[in-house]
Amino acid sequence: MIRKIKETLEKEDLSEKEFNAIALEIFEYQYNRNRFYKNFCIKKGITPGNIRNFKQIPPCPQRAFKYFELTAFETKKPEYVFVSSGTTEGLRSKRYVFYPEIYDNVIYKSFKKFFLPDMDKIKIFVFFTDFQEFKQSSLAYMYKRIFEKFGKKESAYFYKNGKYLFHEFLKKTKKEKEPVAILGTSISLYHLIQYLKENKIRIKLPEGSRILDTGGFKGLKVVVQQRDLYKSYSELLGVDEKFIVNEYGMCELISHYYDANLKFYFENKNTERIKLSLPFLKWRIVDPDTFEDKKEGVLIHYDLANFDACIAILTEDTGIKRGEGFVLKGRVQGFDLRGCSLISELNLKNSGL
């Protein structure tokens, strides 16, 4: 199975038929190797023998990763254990990574295709914790890998010991003559923008510079719209909006989506901001009650690289179909419901789950 996955992930193209066949094989593999997931599938009335299409695979709710060890290798020791940033009453999703080389390959291929299609290396400036300081973060891991693989010698981290190093960043970029890539979460880059605004600083990064941000704004005490933030990136850092890319991933998933605008730009296409990924990651937008395909609804991901956990993930994210991709609309806020909804949230942990 591992060899087969590795071969599949190397492919530039994957037909629907090929994808389907491997997806069903992985489903069977996971069904037989994870008792929790098996129980769930049985309750849903689905077993490996009675489905023919990968869309029928019961998608594992993202939330279940907070309560269960969802891995196809229950007895094997993982190389890494990543946890989600979002919590439900202190619980975080856990994602066990047994084959980091597969993860690395997915990171490299996606980043290259969607963020660096025009060059092999770039100066990378990261506004996030170094992986050494935060070994449970899949994002820190991803940045580390990107930094090492694609970063030029002068690349640097600008967040250390819990502090942003904005001043050092400005010193470094002042003399900059060649394009740079800024990587960070939307929140960390929001703080950068606030710093520039408060100090009335406006810089113009060299042409070809780009920004990759990720994540939402949960935890910020103010309401921020992504489009306003991107406008600020453009105005205060001098980066063309076509060169601003949002990456969408989650701890529970190995593969990632990227805004395709930069890729489209280099292909001389309309630089529409839609999310795309590599061929081994498919998605559906469905109605959460009926699971029928919809133009707007909740996202389900089918990731062949997730062979060691659950191939199908039912997210808490809403999206809208656009062209060959989708636009991420938002994440359902965990504790924002009206009515008597939260007694369960308080005590779910103690109820045997």
Add this chain to the structure above:
Amino acid sequence: MKSKELKKLPVKQIINFISEISANFPKSKYVDYIAERISKNTDYSEEMVKTGIKNAFLPYKNKKSLKKLLRYEIYNEKILDEWVKIEKNIYLKAFSPDFIHAIFSGNIPGIETQIIFPALLSKTCIYAKPSYKMHIFFKEFKKYITKNFRKLSNFIEIEVFRGDDEDRLKDFVKDAEIVVVQGSTDTIRNIKRIAGEKRVIDYPTMFGAGFIKRKDFNERILNRVALDIFLYNHRGCMSPFVIFIQKGIDYEELTGIIDKNIKKLKKKFKAKEIDLNERIRRRQVIDTFLFEKDLILKDRDFKFIKTPKIIDLFFPGIIQIVYYKKPDNILEALMPFKNFLQAFAFSSFDKKIIESVAQKTSCIRITEWGRLQFPPLFFANKGSFGIKQFLKFCVIEK
């Protein structure tokens, strides 16, 4: 806000005002507009909003009942106006704060009356932070009051902002003496954190439940159950989250009939699709439970789960069906959640069950099916009708 004007009004006049408002406001064009706007902002249909508002104002129409309410709460309503002799040489008067800061959850249309009228009866002005999506209610209500009851025109001030804007929230409660908050446990926890040492009167999340006896298993009862589930999209503390079913009733048939009745109600109320975000969370919650729990899911418009005991899954749109053999089983099953139960419905009066639930749990309303969502005036939320909580009493001993 001029609280002095309100303080000067005799309570009798306030009762008259409340009665008039409650009789006329729900019929007014203001409510048509509110319904239209709320329906655009939320998943409530116009019909649902109008029903909610109508039912929320209805208990306050009757002057005699309002007076009776005050007498139950403070024994003599005149103490709100003047020093009243209660014994030889002893005089009593009730004092209310100039204003309260009230944060509304907005989960049910018209629920605001449960704070507005007790505040008014106690001669307390309100600084209101309405629910963001339903703030139009307050705006229009204030317009209506200003136009028709000039003496009350300064009684309410409104600030509209999103609940997750913490800076605005801090600013809002900065000068508060008393903060009243309706909402989820998380909202209340957040407000308490922000309010610091200030007094917070909270109305946290609770749940409704009820039972159906085998002999009452009929279309009429199940239609009433459907109404209690359906109205306000199964939100709010009165909604039945747990239904106890006497053994011998078929689960498939039961959920099938309720579902069919809900479909009829959806047509009648021109129901809209329930908010996507809520449905996503509901799916996440229920599917996560399916990983381990011994549940049987009926995945209908509303989700029914058959479970041997109550599970900690109180979520809009999810109804737990728990079978019982003996009446005692109901209380036994409720005990782990006894502090969260607010309202309880019966299919036919059973003194033993009702007494035990009233005695041993936090339940404060027991009613027949079909009325869970219509609390009467004498509904002592948190053990109080809501007036006394704003008051301070003082005696003069001459």
